[in-house]
Amino acid sequence: MATEIGKEYVGVQRIVGPLVMIEGIDGVGYDEMVEIVSDDGKLKHGRVLEVGTKAAVVQVFEHTTGLSIGATKMKFLARPVRIPVSEEMLGRTFNALAEPIDGGPPPIPKDLRPVSGAAINPTLRHHPSDFIQTGISAIDAMSTLVRGQKLPVFSASGLEHDRVIAQIIRQAKIIGKQEPFAVVFGAMGLKHDIADFYRKSFEESGAGNNVATFLTLADDPSIERIITPRSALTLAEYLAFDVGMHVLVVLTDMTNYCEALREVATAKGEVPSRKGYPAYLYSDLAALYERAGQVEGRTGSITQLPLLTMPNEDITHPIPDLTGYITEGQIVLSKALQGAGIYPPINVLPSLSRLMNDGIGEGRTREDHRNVSSQLYAAYARVKRVEVLAAVIGEEELSEIDKQYLTFGQHFEKEFIQQAPDEDRSIEETLNLGWKLLKYLPVSELTRVKEEQIAKYLPKD
Amino acid sequence: MHDEPVGKVSWVSGPVVRTMETRGVHMLDMVEVGDERLIGEIIGLNGDQATLQVYEDTTGLKPGSPVYSTGYPLAAELGPGLVTSIYDGILRPLKALADATGIFIGRGVRAPSLSREILWDFTPVVRNGQEVTPGMIIGTVPETERIEHRVMVPPNVSGIVTSVASAGKYKVDQEICRVRTPQGDEVPLMMLQRWPVRQKRPVTRRLPADTPLVTGQRVVDCVFPMVKGGAAAIPGGFGTGKTITQHQLAKWSDADLIVYIGCGERGNEMTEVLVEFPKLIDPHSNRPLMERTILIANTSDMPVAAREASIYTGITLAEYYRDMGYHVALMADSTSRWAEALRELSGRLEEMPAEEGFPAYLATRLAEFYERAGMVETLGGSTGSVSVIGAVSPAGGDFSEPVTQHTSRFIGCFWALDKELASARYYPSINYINSHSAYTEFVADWWKKIGGEKYNWEAMREETVDVLRRDDKLQQIVKLVGEEELPDEQKLILDTARILQNAFLQQSAFDEVDTYSVPEKQLRMLSVILHYYHRGSDVVKRSIPIYKYQQLPVRNEIMRMKSRIPNDKLEEFDTLERAIDEQIDALIAE
Numbered sequence A: 001m002a003t004e005i006g007k008e009y010v011g012v013q014r015i016v017g018p019l020v021m022i023e024g025i026d027g028v029g030y031d032e033m034v035e036i037v038s039d040d041g042k043l044k045h046g047r048v049l050e051v052g053t054k055a056a057v058v059q060v061f062e063h064t065t066g067l068s069i070g071a072t073k074m075k076f077l078a079r080p081v082r083i084p085v086s087e088e089m090l091g092r093t094f095n096a097l098a099e100p101i102d103g104g105p106p107p108i109p110k111d112l113r114p115v116s117g118a119a120i121n122p123t124l125r126h127h128p129s130d131f132i133q134t135g136i137s138a139i140d141a142m143s144t145l146v147r148g149q150k151l152p153v154f155s156a157s158g159l160e161h162d163r164v165i166a167q168i169i170r171q172a173k174i175i176g177k178q179e180p181f182a183v184v185f186g187a188m189g190l191k192h193d194i195a196d197f198y199r200k201s202f203e204e205s206g207a208g209n210n211v212a213t214f215l216t217l218a219d220d221p222s223i224e225r226i227i228t229p230r231s232a233l234t235l236a237e238y239l240a241f242d243v244g245m246h247v248l249v250v251l252t253d254m255t256n257y258c259e260a261l262r263e264v265a266t267a268k269g270e271v272p273s274r275k276g277y278p279a280y281l282y283s284d285l286a287a288l289y290e291r292a293g294q295v296e297g298r299t300g301s302i303t304q305l306p307l308l309t310m311p312n313e314d315i316t317h318p319i320p321d322l323t324g325y326i327t328e329g330q331i332v333l334s335k336a337l338q339g340a341g342i343y344p345p346i347n348v349l350p351s352l353s354r355l356m357n358d359g360i361g362e363g364r365t366r367e368d369h370r371n372v373s374s375q376l377y378a379a380y381a382r383v384k385r386v387e388v389l390a391a392v393i394g395e396e397e398l399s400e401i402d403k404q405y406l407t408f409g410q411h412f413e414k415e416f417i418q419q420a421p422d423e424d425r426s427i428e429e430t431l432n433l434g435w436k437l438l439k440y441l442p443v444s445e446l447t448r449v450k451e452e453q454i455a456k457y458l459p460k461d
Numbered sequence B: 001m002h003d004e005p006v007g008k009v010s011w012v013s014g015p016v017v018r019t020m021e022t023r024g025v026h027m028l029d030m031v032e033v034g035d036e037r038l039i040g041e042i043i044g045l046n047g048d049q050a051t052l053q054v055y056e057d058t059t060g061l062k063p064g065s066p067v068y069s070t071g072y073p074l075a076a077e078l079g080p081g082l083v084t085s086i087y088d089g090i091l092r093p094l095k096a097l098a099d100a101t102g103i104f105i106g107r108g109v110r111a112p113s114l115s116r117e118i119l120w121d122f123t124p125v126v127r128n129g130q131e132v133t134p135g136m137i138i139g140t141v142p143e144t145e146r147i148e149h150r151v152m153v154p155p156n157v158s159g160i161v162t163s164v165a166s167a168g169k170y171k172v173d174q175e176i177c178r179v180r181t182p183q184g185d186e187v188p189l190m191m192l193q194r195w196p197v198r199q200k201r202p203v204t205r206r207l208p209a210d211t212p213l214v215t216g217q218r219v220v221d222c223v224f225p226m227v228k229g230g231a232a233a234i235p236g237g238f239g240t241g242k243t244i245t246q247h248q249l250a251k252w253s254d255a256d257l258i259v260y261i262g263c264g265e266r267g268n269e270m271t272e273v274l275v276e277f278p279k280l281i282d283p284h285s286n287r288p289l290m291e292r293t294i295l296i297a298n299t300s301d302m303p304v305a306a307r308e309a310s311i312y313t314g315i316t317l318a319e320y321y322r323d324m325g326y327h328v329a330l331m332a333d334s335t336s337r338w339a340e341a342l343r344e345l346s347g348r349l350e351e352m353p354a355e356e357g358f359p360a361y362l363a364t365r366l367a368e369f370y371e372r373a374g375m376v377e378t379l380g381g382s383t384g385s386v387s388v389i390g391a392v393s394p395a396g397g398d399f400s401e402p403v404t405q406h407t408s409r410f411i412g413c414f415w416a417l418d419k420e421l422a423s424a425r426y427y428p429s430i431n432y433i434n435s436h437s438a439y440t441e442f443v444a445d446w447w448k449k450i451g452g453e454k455y456n457w458e459a460m461r462e463e464t465v466d467v468l469r470r471d472d473k474l475q476q477i478v479k480l481v482g483e484e485e486l487p488d489e490q491k492l493i494l495d496t497a498r499i500l501q502n503a504f505l506q507q508s509a510f511d512e513v514d515t516y517s518v519p520e521k522q523l524r525m526l527s528v529i530l531h532y533y534h535r536g537s538d539v540v541k542r543s544i545p546i547y548k549y550q551q552l553p554v555r556n557e558i559m560r561m562k563s564r565i566p567n568d569k570l571e572e573f574d575t576l577e578r579a580i581d582e583q584i585d586a587l588i589a590e
């Protein structure tokens, strides 16, 4: 039995992994925030996962080491987990609960907001359609990013995703507009050197003062990661919908986040679904990813760029799979391309932007964009089939047309996908480059572009 | 009824709540939980303990909080005002929620599905002294320019009309008719009626479903046809085109009314419908599409219990309009999210899981849902139908998982979407080898009336499918030896399959002309391609190298006809056919 001290209790029943079971409580609410003091006086935090008339299960964000059955103190705060928000948080670095870890003073909060957020009413969403030029051809032409989109990067360990993301952050712009922007960076289980890489990259680009970072490092307790993206998105919502800024939220690495969820579910003894992940993984991820977009009557926006590493580069693994089912497309990176020396190693075929259609075309990018992109897709898909065939029967045995496709494919990878990490191509350059490559194919193959477009854009050497 | 608590909360875990000291409640009663009066439903009773699923976020809910009962099960409000509206999974109007709590959906907000303020133009159809039976039409209301709302005698009422309102303007909750039952009770009737959503609405009998649901999507109408009153599934991995296909069917199919359920999917997709449908014109009525559309949006970030309910509220609305004599098409995107909601709730209830964590009753629930589709004779004596088209989102894109497998047993159309086609941006990515339709033979007569012998749908369809099958087999050989090694007759098959795929089956949702083809255009297109193919055989038989046939200029016209020839300029196909003959004749004469 825990001894009651006001709203505080001493002593707990059971400690299993990140979970603490406490009995003898009264008046505790579901999802309430808890402060926990270990024997040696260290303050930890948690939240109520399950509550009965006398007992509760509490998830502890920090390590449960140092907690004892007899002496652990628990204080129920009668409110959900919430964080302070303010513009002053830009340029600063915080832990998952928005406490500064950069040595500076705590910023003066404008408001305190619960981190779990709430669903956006679909009648008040504003359908995103502003083209964001990333300067990367494989993205701009083929899987166009628009403002307010949630577009994850699917990577694998050992791939140069950090460089790609840093390049996107550096180069992303809305053509012809200068508007207040901010980056909220939510890092879950990041390695120290990667954290340093991003910090340097932000500083070098001069964007450092527009970036708020929520950092949980690889050696921080894993359960903290469950709060990190929520805190990041809570600040992003404030900056976008209260202050009116255009916010780019980078969440890395969502795989680490999902593993923390699984750890909690396992400790609770829940019935797992695929690969041991909890049955509510879809709903849980959706509650994060849906916190993106634009809403009526507010000027700001939230664009999400989450990163996840696919275990074994398997896109059917539950984490990429469920993410793909929720987000508005995905940018897929490939080891094979990186192995062939191609940067950025973007595999365009499985990549997709579902909002692309509304963000491109006349008045946005260029009138031929949709068709050129579709043509490049069709052609490159054929290249991949021909490559398989060539491996079986030998390149010489291929038909003339298949050989032309192979040539197109080589140039497409080396000239179109490939670009330097500091090369910022305009959409105009990108589309012209696409047309230049289509030149490697006979005109009769170009059935996805209009004849007027061929006349206008296909180079006539 | 709301004032005396019927029990107290004893345990909370997310959307699942247990109560103690519970009395006077029934299974499936709607309840209100805690001081915020969160809406929930009783899903289990055991002694004085009840298990509830709560349709709203339970953060802060404490054991000991009171629970109130509404005394009736989760029911849909039925009446004029449903069409053009957008609701959440438990039929709360999202626009009213927006007025109440702004951009983020708040908790404990109550709003009736139907406005109590709007005055509707009611015209009576029954007279005083007339005998009425369930389903008979009492009067009509122009609900939108497109939909005449037919106010019906509820399924459980019959007797003699003792009073009826004269033509005029009334609110939904005003009495418009009074019926004396054989037992002598006077039953006042309003436009507003209620129906428990988990119970199917009665009909006189089921009718054979033999009229196609014309969708304007060529691969559907001409290869895997759907019928009015049929059930179809669209399984496919993420990004393969389920939602766009559902949107296309919602836009262009020749149903009278569309119920579109966004079940656990993206908010932006619902917004897109909300923005697009009022602007798009329905080719069948020349009115904005929104005038025949009801939207239910329980997006993925909204509570999971309401997601579970959304499928039932949606199909109840569909049945209600069916009972008026309408052909209703219901789209559910995605039934997998609904199944996952079941799994999630079942997990929290600590039930024994069956396959992949899904509860053992998954198959039964799916069967019950798809059974509510059908062409029927309504209680009122007219013909109406509910067609159901469910998207399925298999984990890992693997069709052997339980939801896809069970669903496939209860539907007639299986439109299997293919990842590889989608990644080549080949849409709709319906794989014609793995897909099937059980309705093909039933719709042949309908097509005969449209195309006659000249454009014989059945024969052309058969030939199309045959070419595609033979192509599929040949492709296995091509993978080993390459296309060059094949004789010209076989190359012609490959070539024709390619034309069918690119010039006919592939259809862009985003091209103004191509997005929707009237049945006559579909027949003409098929006829052109097959004609070119038959003439190709002539060429090959004469040992003329096939590349010459492939290089004829008319081929380019064929490849582009889908987006070049609009629905109202079908005579251009005559020109095209003549060009084929001229060029092939010339080639043969060379």
Ligand SMILES: Nc1ncnc2c1ncn2[C@@H]1O[C@H](COP(=O)(O)OP(=O)(O)OP(=O)(O)O)[C@@H](O)[C@H]1O
Pocket (backbone or CB within 6 Å): A324, A325, A326, A352, A353, A354, A355, A357, B236, B237, B238, B239, B240, B241, B242, B243, B244, B245, B265, B393, B427, B428, B429, B507, B508, B509, B510
């Ligand atoms: N008929 C079509 N015409 C043109 N483009 C299409 C068509 N169908 C699908 N697409 C393209 O494919 C993308 C993905 O389609 P869609 O959103 O329908 O996939 P989905 O199967 O519903 O995926 P998820 O399961 O993740 O919701 C669209 O954004 C669009 O770009």
Ligand SMILES: [Mg+2]
Pocket (backbone or CB within 6 Å): B242, B243, B244, B265, B333
């Ligand atoms: Mg979809």
